[in-house]
Amino acid sequence: MRTYTNPVFEYRRPKELDGCTRHCPVVVIGAGPVGLVAAIDLAQRDVPVVVLDEDNTVSVGSRAICYAKRTLEILDRLGCGEAVVQKGVRWNVGRVFHGHELAYQFDLLPEAGHRRPAFVNLQQYHFEECLVRRAEAFAQAELRWQHQVIGVAPGKDVVTLRVATPDGEYALTCDWLIVADGAKSPVRHMLGLDTEGQVFRDRFLIADIHMTSDFPAERWFWFDPPFHPNQSALLHRQADDVWRVDFQLGWDADPEEEKKPERILPRLRAMLGAEARFEIEWASVYTFACRRMRNFRHGRVLFAGDAAHLV
Numbered sequence: 001m002r003t004y005t006n007p008v009f010e011y012r013r014p015k016e017l018d019g020c021t022r023h024c025p026v027v028v029i030g031a032g033p034v035g036l037v038a039a040i041d042l043a044q045r046d047v048p049v050v051v052l053d054e055d056n057t058v059s060v061g062s063r064a065i066c067y068a069k070r071t072l073e074i075l076d077r078l079g080c081g082e083a084v085v086q087k088g089v090r091w092n093v094g095r096v097f098h099g100h101e102l103a104y105q106f107d108l109l110p111e112a113g114h115r116r117p118a119f120v121n122l123q124q125y126h127f128e129e130c131l132v133r134r135a136e137a138f139a140q141a142e143l144r145w146q147h148q149v150i151g152v153a154p155g156k157d158v159v160t161l162r163v164a165t166p167d168g169e170y171a172l173t174c175d176w177l178i179v180a181d182g183a184k185s186p187v188r189h190m191l192g193l194d195t196e197g198q199v200f201r202d203r204f205l206i207a208d209i210h211m212t213s214d215f216p217a218e219r220w221f222w223f224d225p226p227f228h229p230n231q232s233a234l235l236h237r238q239a240d241d242v243w244r245v246d247f248q249l250g251w252d253a254d255p256e257e258e259k260k261p262e263r264i265l266p267r268l269r270a271m272l273g274a275e276a277r278f279e280i281e282w283a284s285v286y287t288f289a290c291r292r293m294r295n296f297r298h299g300r301v302l303f304a305g306d307a308a309h310l311v
């Protein structure tokens with residue numbers, strides 16, 4: 001990507017591989033936004049926590065971009081709201097178009113005197129970096145990168161984990177396990193648990209583009225726009241002159257074909273005009289799912305984030 005290089009977090013050989021045993025009050029699986037927030041919250045309450053992540057960086061490519069005022073207030077409590085607001089793009093106003101016409105507009109924060117805006121837009125990789133930096137500031141939080149959980153044995157009094165590292169495998173026990181290992185949740189599968197709900201039969205293309213533009217920092221949404229007839233489109237400004245464009249494609253679209261630049265560029269040209277200068281940073285095709293586990297708590301194992309509920 002032109003505007004971002006993923007950091008590489010250092011792998012450290014765990015003492016358990018050299019004969020030490022460790023029992024932790026809390027282990028968190030997954031250093032995504034949810035696992036990191038859980039770890040910061042615990043560490044701030046003086047609860048020792050070990051975070052295990054199989055990767056050694058933040059989110060690769062573009063995912064979440066919009067963070068609501070309530071989320072910012074929680075981040076303030078955790079000591080990282082300011083970093084997110086400073087890096088992100090604030091917005092309060094949204095406009096909805098139907099065809100050529102402005103159909104509706106809203107201001108989510110019409111009153112003065114609020115500490116935080118209605119929303120901040122920020123690429124998820126920046127957001128996660130803010131959380132990693134904050135978590136690293138606590139002696140009570142230990143982040144272990146390239147530590148993949150390959151086994152979980154829940155007991156009545158403790159949970160035992162099997163963890164794989166580049167140097168070999170080790171075991172770890174904890175009083176409480178927070179599982180925040182994402183939508184595909186390997187741990188949920190290991191425990192034979194499932195989600196219920198539905199997957200919507202539609203597909204959407206997201207293209208993050210780098211573009212210098214004086215479009216306002218507002219959320220613009222189109223139904224049946226002239227540049228993309230019979231479908232919807234969405235435009236959001238993010239940090240570093242990166243813009244999120246989202247095109248509804250329909251269920252029959254081929255996800256692999258639609259990610260190709262030769263398919264994306266004509267759509268962007270039609271939307272932004274022949275004069276617009278931009279480069280594609282990232283593209284992917286997604287489908288909406290609305291699924292959740294029936295229970296988030298299973299004894300001493302607590303599921304959180306996309307592992308537990310997914311929209």
Ligand SMILES: Cc1cc2nc3c(=O)[nH]c(=O)nc-3n(C[C@H](O)[C@H](O)[C@H](O)COP(=O)(O)OP(=O)(O)OC[C@H]3O[C@@H](n4cnc5c(N)ncnc54)[C@H](O)[C@@H]3O)c2cc1C
Pocket residue numbers: 029030031032033034035052053054055062063064065066067124147148149150180181182183186187206286304305306307
């Ligand atoms: C295209 C797209 C757009 C989105 N837009 C928005 C938005 O605008 N606003 C919003 O709020 N959300 C948005 N989301 C959703 C958001 O990205 C997710 O909700 C969020 O990343 C979930 O965080 P998480 O911490 O639960 O899981 P994840 O971010 O998926 O993190 C899971 C972590 O677990 C680790 N892991 C997995 N398995 C193991 C294992 N066995 N051992 C150790 N570690 C493991 C992974 O390496 C990863 O770091 C979007 C998602 C997508 C795909």
